[in-house]
Structure formats: structure tokens, C-alpha cells
Amino acid sequence: MALALDSFCRELPKVELHAHLNGSLSRDTMLQLKRFHADSGLADQTNAFFDEFQVGAGDTRKLSDCFQVFSIAHTLTSTPETLALATTLTLQDFQDDGCCYLELRSTPRDTPHMTKVSYIETIIQTIQKSSRHLTMITRLIVSINRNSTCSEIDEITNLAIQYYKNYPDIVVGLEISGDPTVGSFQTFVPALNKARAAGLKISLHCGEVCNPQEVMDMLKFKPDRIGHGICIHPNYGGTDETWAKLCELKIPVEVCLTSNVNTKSSPDYDSHHFKHLYEAEIPVIICTDDKGVFSTSLSQEYRICAETFNLTPSKLARLSLNACQYIFADDTRKMLNDKLLNFINKNAL
Numbered sequence: 001m002a003l004a005l006d007s008f009c010r011e012l013p014k015v016e017l018h019a020h021l022n023g024s025l026s027r028d029t030m031l032q033l034k035r036f037h038a039d040s041g042l043a044d045q046t047n048a049f050f051d052e053f054q055v056g057a058g059d060t061r062k063l064s065d066c067f068q069v070f071s072i073a074h075t076l077t078s079t080p081e082t083l084a085l086a087t088t089l090t091l092q093d094f095q096d097d098g099c100c101y102l103e104l105r106s107t108p109r110d111t112p113h114m115t116k117v118s119y120i121e122t123i124i125q126t127i128q129k130s131s132r133h134l135t136m137i138t139r140l141i142v143s144i145n146r147n148s149t150c151s152e153i154d155e156i157t158n159l160a161i162q163y164y165k166n167y168p169d170i171v172v173g174l175e176i177s178g179d180p181t182v183g184s185f186q187t188f189v190p191a192l193n194k195a196r197a198a199g200l201k202i203s204l205h206c207g208e209v210c211n212p213q214e215v216m217d218m219l220k221f222k223p224d225r226i227g228h229g230i231c232i233h234p235n236y237g238g239t240d241e242t243w244a245k246l247c248e249l250k251i252p253v254e255v256c257l258t259s260n261v262n263t264k265s266s267p268d269y270d271s272h273h274f275k276h277l278y279e280a281e282i283p284v285i286i287c288t289d290d291k292g293v294f295s296t297s298l299s300q301e302y303r304i305c306a307e308t309f310n311l312t313p314s315k316l317a318r319l320s321l322n323a324c325q326y327i328f329a330d331d332t333r334k335m336l337n338d339k340l341l342n343f344i345n346k347n348a349l
Contacts (some may be wrong), residue, residue, distance in 0.1 A: 018285070080113070208228050
């Protein structure tokens, strides 16, 4: 049964809507990046990084510690060449895992070798180039880190709007992420309103820690999707009011099972808030968050979800089908919907 389920989850056309580029680097990708550093003569400070990069279920590190892990990937993707290589290999990984549509997200940053402009241009150009040999459709969500200054918030928002206008077939959204204990959501609202007015979709990391007032502010903002959504239900650090608001608005939630368990945001899979979201008929999209850091894949997340919550293959397929309704690229929705329906009909689900 396990093998059959594994095979089904790999073959199921899947939609990935919450994947951070630098957290999604596989071990093979990191080794190739390390070799690139060695061959090109770049300073290599990554010898001790590989074991530190992955955060497993038994790891003592919690959510706050995991944000330091990303500096490891940042060291390996600090040039246009290494960023392009990392993006190329990561896109291939997702396609090999059965993804038919991916919204990759990343925060433009300045490094000694490139600016925020060259950072975002490198990712866009790599996505365009990869589309020539990949069947998976890839779009880009530009991220703003919660520890950003006001000037950085404005700069990245303006970049997102500019590249959305120049590459509407690639750039589709803006998101807020990073350490949830840092900064205030209200600081980002003017920039988010500006991006929304320009046509960009909005996703917010919401409820990663207990902060009912911020959760309510985020829900009232009515983003197109929210990430994680842990501390919304009263059983998980939310309140009756925050849960009622989510149930009223039915904002889709990007659920990341292994990420939440490995960062101790959820004590185990059985206790995960997916059950409450699913039973309340709030749209849920199964995602990986950081497949490299958490040693997972989207197929594995679907399998874990099925085994934990006793979901049949038919229900799993319909989770993927429903996810198509909440992608940010409106022009591809019908094509993805048809692809999933064909799979469902072919397998008599």
C-alpha cells in the first residue's frame, strides 16, 4: 500500500505555491554549487555547512533558529552564475517530482557580486531559459523580508511592480516572509496596497507565532493567500475571533506539514492544524516551504497528508485540482485544471 501511495503521489500532477528558492536547494544542488565555487576560484566557506543546512524532525532547532540556516544558501548563491545554476537545478527538481506548476519565491538582495536588480533579472532570465526544455510552468513571487528597512520595502516593492509590468508572464505576486517575531505588519501595508493596485497578487506568512492582533490585521487585509496559518485556530494560539474571520473569508492557506513539524511549530503530524482547515472547508494547498532545508518533496508532503489524515487518492487528487483555483497566473488556470481533470478521469478517481 505504501509503495502504491508513493507512486501515486509522484505521478499526480501537483501545484507548488509556497517554495522559497534558497530553502529549496537539494543536497545535490548544493554540491554542484560548491564545485562551481571551487572551479571558479570563489572563496569557499561551505565545508561545515551541509549538515547544518538540513533541519530534521529530531533537530533541537526551532523556527527562530531556522532563519539563520538560509545564510548558508545565500553564501552559495551570491553571484549571478551560482544563482542561475541554483534556480535551474531547483526547477528541474520540482518537475522531476511531478510538479506541473510552480510559484517560486525569493527576496532580491545585494551581494558583493550583484545588486537587487541583477538578482531578480537573473531569476527571471533563468525561468525563461528553463521554459524551453521544462514542461512545468514557473512563475515568480517577489519576497520582502520582515527585517527590511522602510527604504528596502519601498525598493523591493517598486522592483516587483516594474518587473511585473515588464514580465507579466513571469512575475505574479509579492509576499511578506521572514522571522515572524521581527517587525510589524502595519509597516508593510502601504507597500502592499501599492503592489495590489498595480495588479500584483499578495501572499502573507500569517500566524507562524502567537500574535492574534497581527493575525486579525492580516486577515482583514484580505490577501489572496496566506502561508502556514498555524496560530489562527484557538487550539493553536489563535482566538475564536481570528478563526471565525478565516472561516468567513475562506482565504486559501498554503500548508507546509513537514516544515511546521521540524520547526516545532506543530508538535507532530497528527496534531497539525490541517485537519481543522480541511474540515472547515477552508481552501488548503499542500506545499513544501523549504524542501532542501527540511529534506522533503511535494510528493512526500502529499503522502504524509494522506497517511496522517486518512485521505484517499481521490481526495488527494482533488486537493491538487482545487489548488489550481488559487494560483496567481490567471492565464494558466484552465490548462492546469484540464490537466488534473484528465488525470482524475484516467485513473477513475
